[in-house]
Amino acid sequence: MSDSAPDRFRSDPTQVETDTRDARISGTDDRFNSKLRQAFGASPFILTKFDQFMNWVRGSSMFMLQFGIACCSIEMMHTYAVKHDLDRFGAGVPRASPRQADVIIVPGTIVSKFAPRMKRVYDQMPEPKFVVGMGSCTISGGPFQEGYNVVKGAEEVIPVDIHVPGCPPRPEALIYGVAKLQERIATGESSPVVVKPYELEEFGDLDRDEVVDQLAEEIDEDDLVMRYNWADSP
Amino acid sequence: MTGGDVVLQTTNATNATGAGVSRPPSAPLADSIAGMLGLDGVVGAVVGGLIGAFLIANVMLTTTAIAGPWAKRKITASFTDRIAVNRVGPFGLLIIVADSVRLLSKELIVPDGVDRPAWDLAPIVITFSALIGFAVIPFGSGLQLADPETGVVFVFAAASIASVGVVMAGYASNNKYSLLGGLRAIASNIAYEIPLIVTAASVVIFAGTLQMSEIVAVQRQPLVTVAGVTIPQWFAIVNPFAFALFTLANLAEIGRNPFDLPEAPTEIVAGFQTEYSSVYFVLLYLGEFIHIFLGGAIAATLFLGGPAGPVLPGFVWFYVKMWAFFLFTQWARSAVPRLRIDQFLDAGWKGMLVLSFANLALTAILVGVIV
Amino acid sequence: MSLEEPGPDADAAAVARAADEMEALVGEHVRSRDDHLNAPGYVVRPDAVQDVLGTLREEANLDHLSCVTAQEYEDRYESIYHLKSYDDPTHEASVVVPTPKDDPRSESAAPVFRTADWHEREAYDLVGVEYEDHPDLRRILLPETWQGHPLSLDYDQERPQIVPLREHANPLEDDQEGDEGETMYLNIGPHHPATHGVLHLKTTLDGEQVIDVDPDIGYLHRCEEQLCQKSTYRYQIMPYPDRWDYISAGLLNEWAYARAIEDMADIEVPEYAQVIRTMGAELCRIAAHMLAVGTFALDVYGDFTAIFMYAVRDREKVQNILEDLTGQRLMFNYFRLGGVVWDLPDPREEFFESIRDFLDHLPGSLEEYHDLISANEILQVRTVDTGVLPPEVAKSYGATGPVARGSGVDYDLRRDDPYGYYDELDWDVVTEDGMDNYSRLLVRLREVEESAKIIEQCVDLLEDWPTDDRTIQSNVPRTIRPDDDTEVYRAVEAAKGELGIYMRSDGTEQPARFKIRSPCFSNLQTLPEMSNGEYIPDLVASLGSLDIVLGEVDR
Secondary structure (H helix, E strand, O other), X not given: XXXXXXXXXXXXXXXXXHHHHHHHHHOOOOOOOOHHHHHHOOOHHHHHHHHHHHHHHHHHOOEEEOOOOOHHHHHXXXXXXXXXXXHHHOOOEEEOOHHHOOEEEEEOOOXXXXXXXXXXXXXXXXXXXXXXXXXXXXXXXXXXOOOOOEOOOHHHOOOOOEEEOOOOOOHHHHHHHHHHHXXXXXXXXXXXXXXXXXXXXXXXHOOOOHHHHHHOOOOOOOOEEEEEOOOOOX | OHHHHHHHHHHHHHHHXXXXXXXXXXXXXXXXXXXXXXXXXXXXXXXXXXXXXXXXXXXXXXXXXHHHHHHHHHXXXXXXXXOOOOOOOHXXXXXXXXXXXXXXXXXXXXXXXXXXXXXXXXXXXXHHHHHHHHHHOOOOOOOOOOEOOOHHHHHHHHHHHXXXXXXXXXXXXXXXXXXXXXXXXXXXXXXXXXXXXXHXXXXXXXXXXXXXXXXXXXXXXXXXXXXXXXXXXXXXXHOHHHHHHHHHHHHHHOOOOOOOOOOOOOOOOOHHHOOOOHHHXXXXXXXXXXXXXXXXXXXXXXXXXXXXXXXXXXXXXXXXXXXXXXXXXXHHHHHOOOOOXXXXXXXXHHHHHHHHHHHHHHHHHHHHXXX | OHHHOOOHXXXXXXXXXXXXXXHHHOHHHEEEEOOOOOOOEEEEOHHHHHHHXXXXXXXXXXXXXXXXXXXXXXXXXXXXXXXXXXXXXXOOEEEEEEEEXXXXXXXXXXXXXXXXXXXXXXXXXXXXXXXXXXXXXXXXXXXXXXXXXXOOOOOOOOOOEEEEEOOOOOOOHHHHOOOOOOOEEEEEOOOOOOOOOOOEEEEEEEOOEEEEEXXXXXXXXXXXXXXXXXXXXXXXXXXXXXXXXXXXXXXXXXXXXXXXXXXXXXXXXXXXHHHHHHHHHHHHHHHHHHHHHHHHHHHHHOOOOHHHHHHHHHHHHHHHHHHHHHOOOOXXXXXXXXXXXXXXXXXXXXXXXXXXXXXXXXHHHHHHHHHHHHOOHHHHHXXXXXXXXXXHHHHHOOOOHHHHHHOOOOOOHHHXXXXXXXXXXXXXOOOOOOOOHHHXXXXXXXXXXXXXXXXXXXXXXXXXXXXXXXXXXXXXOOOOOOXXXXXXXXXXXXXXXXXXXXXXXXXXXXXXXXXXXXXXHHHHOOHHHHHOOOEHHHHHHHXXXXXXXXXXXXX
């Protein structure tokens, strides 16, 4: 016991730094390496500053996707508009094309028919991209959770960075959510790692079960499908 | 810069007196830079030209950078009772840095099935066609890159290359909305280019020259003197009708409201730019704004006396006139509904074209009678 | 509803006489009577639907097929056609068509009433009744691949489902093999800036002209009917109506449910509460119309321009007032059975002051709208004579609200089937004869003025209301169990038109069937009629002028 303790808890800080750095440079552990860092090797100062700068850039300015689903989109419009003016925070330019957007605010209930389309829109956005889930429906399905057709939260479909609760959240709450997102991005907290809870699959790849057999006639093998199991969802 | 000023003055003076005498194309800015560097001959022309082009291009790109992410938002906001960016830096000015760096650092998505060389070239064509147009624009204070005798023809030729770019973008994007945008761009450009150039031709008839610097020089002559104030012979004052026609056709040419059909958000998403992201989108965005400014620059040169104006140096006046035109486009964007494509083309072919030819004929007759 | 019963006995007798007259018209097909609270119900054979509906439309002037409700009983399926008259919406009849459990086939009403097309598709989709002779019987709200009919009795909600996403679906592909085709198929939506939410328009274009458009809905089908059927009458249902038409029209929607249940359970509403309801509802109407005007401008102007922002500014003012009144900005949940939840906020003078302040500024801002929008020549060029909807077509599709009134159909439930305090107040129904997008815009702008008139009168009334007579709620039992097998269909004039609720009780605290007749659902059906042959921008403008809310279309 007493022998292994110094190994597990290193008290010498320089030792720790060297180890971590060596692991990064040698490539045994490149989790913290950005592409630039991999390209330039270890010269932390400039790259750290550069990372900080990029985080500031991404946190200070964002184009939103002009994307309305349900009730919350009304409050979202109010957030863009006269009184609340989200553009003060550099986040008030709605772009109609997902190719030019950074942030998608998901304002409303997602139902089974829409979920794959939303996933598609999200996939069309260029990285780095962020998601603000607006309203209870994007957290759990909200008041409609027990519906036969309602997907229980946006996280079932796309990764969400910030949840803004409320039904619907007030514009102030949405502004707070966006500001929080900006703060997180600026401090480098928002993870660039994209978690994909589910993918759209091709129908031909699915395991044969009763439902798939029933649909085999109707759906083309190459069609994309979303498979959703209400019994397993939260 | 004072040296350049002198150069311009002298060239103008010689031109005004010796009109019609054939001489090699002058390049005031390049010449003065070469003069400052002590170079002459071919080397001087090349080095001076390159440095001059670099200067002008940077001035315009900076202007666009201010206009795109910041001024446009602020102007729109003040039309709509809002504040717009005010958190990042003083007056939100740092948003310019943030926006441009962020857009440039985004992932560049190349969608499946795009027509590759055309798709890549389109943004470059759009942006640079507009930038090339500035080569012959007399900014005043000696800032004019080249002053060929066919300046007016050159600037319109350069500006209309952009429609080729728009069509390329629309067609190559493999997106139906883009295609619609591209087709609209062709239709509108053909319909409105003709009235635009025919109206400009009326100015050329007045001035008797195609050279930009001379058109400016002609406008410097006094028209009337009222109560001690001399009103110069700006063509906007001489022929306000032509100016109105030109401004309208210009709006259509640069695709702004009420003629922003190639983009038309809410109808065809973002038109020809729908599929573009990251750097290419920046280029398209830049191209759009440079086009607005080029439109403003042409209008200022042909109708508003170019760099002329009291007290302040010519360059500043020219800049102000360009921005005034930019403000005008933003005002139209905030307040005027968009026309439908068929009405737009009707207005172009049946209205603008007829009026512009009428204007041309009238001008020709008047000039013929008076002179 | 104490206000609308001047002579109950004489009234009832007249109603009974009218019902018998109608029965005589279609007597040969009527198997029995199944009267609802609101109207006589005639049970007819499944193969006589077209005959009966046709006769009633021609002979009894029942020219408005308001709604089609399908439901499943233990022993049978049933489709109910709720008929009304555009001239007098209190002149109603229900045609009840039972079909056997093992073979739920019924004749379609689509050849008689075009609006039946979508209503029957919905019935097929959710309940599983099949309609013969229907032009295009497919699922409408749920994806085509859905397994089972969710509102049928034996539906298993836990069952996994697969939803396809066909990337480049092109229904015209078969017709246009090779390079022969001259048309282009374009998907507008479900994510598109002009669709006001998640509508999907399957559009076929010839150049820029629309030759065919097929609205595909169901991207916001939130199972509202199922959820209401799972909730208790007394408290749990009331929050849901706010979310049908979510553009601040909450109180108008709540009133639809309140009116239906108050009729069903025979609950009185105190007059004071009626006045508050009327005032709140009209404030909601102003807010909803403001957004309609703003987004219409957005569609025609193409950017978040001044008009949109001004409209939102005025909405903010209304929302502030409504927040003072109800405690919420959007989802008010303010009505209760037999009244409202609480009295006007204290201090009352301040509240009245804020309303009057808003009303004082309203004419000014309306003038601004008229200057900016309706007087703008480009806008007139864009909207006059586009999206034409003749009145007969509007009636056949069951269009109501500003859409019908913009086509010159003089139909407003507030006047024709009075409820609340409307018949005591002085206001006018706005109609325009233009039948085009411009008329619909004008109707909305002018209706704002009328609503302002109503609010002003309500404020006057409330200010002088005696302090000791301010009952906001009548005495309503804690649990409500209407009698078994009571059926009622009641409608109110919501922001978008006639919002109806059909409810059937089974003696428990929860409704056995809760059906929402949404005005947008019927109005949206007119879109192909208005847009075919026009240009894409006109399609977008027409869609904007219909002012649909997807939450209400899909429910």
